[in-house]
Amino acid sequence: MKQHLQRQSGVANVDVSLIDGKVEVTPKEDGQIDPTQLLKATYDSGVSVAELDMTATGKIVKDTSGNLSFQVKPNQSFVIAPNELSKGLKPQVDSSTLVTVRGQLFKKPAGKQRKADAPAPLKLLILEVKKE
Amino acid sequence: MSKKHLALLLWAGCIFVPQLEAQIRHVEMRVEGMT
Secondary structure (H helix, E strand, O other), X not given: OHHHHHOOOOXXXXXXXXXXXXXXXXXXXXXXXOHHHHHHHHHHOOOEEEEEEEEEEEEEEEOOOOOEEEEEEOOEEEEEEOOHHHHOOHHHOOOOOXXXXXXXXXXXXXXXXXXXXXXXXXXXXXXXXXXX | OXXXXXXXXXXXXXXXXXXXXXXXXXEEEEEEOOO
């Protein structure tokens, strides 16, 4: 799996901890990494992902449907799942201020999962807003 | 401290303080079924 992930674009380093089942991915300097691709690459290597968290810097914007989104690049943004922390980010919508957040992008649903289901788009659940 | 030293200090500060850039900094996954 480590080699599989390391081949993904934008990946600088992969650290795997067999004991606690943790995989840490360090992006390259340019930060051009796609969490969806990482999820897919992990599944393709025969391992099931229970949870995916990321730390990223970006802007808070509103998408065309009016949802609060976290934009890392003009072509890479994640819809923010509403919670207490996301409410605090509302004043920063469409401002040029960059914010660094730690959030959960994927969590394996509890219970039985139908494999034929199309993967749901990733939503970012903000866990921490970092002060820079 | 002279004005020249102060200006140099400010200039050095601008260069060496890391700029905040929009990017994914770290990804962590918890996986199951890894051997």
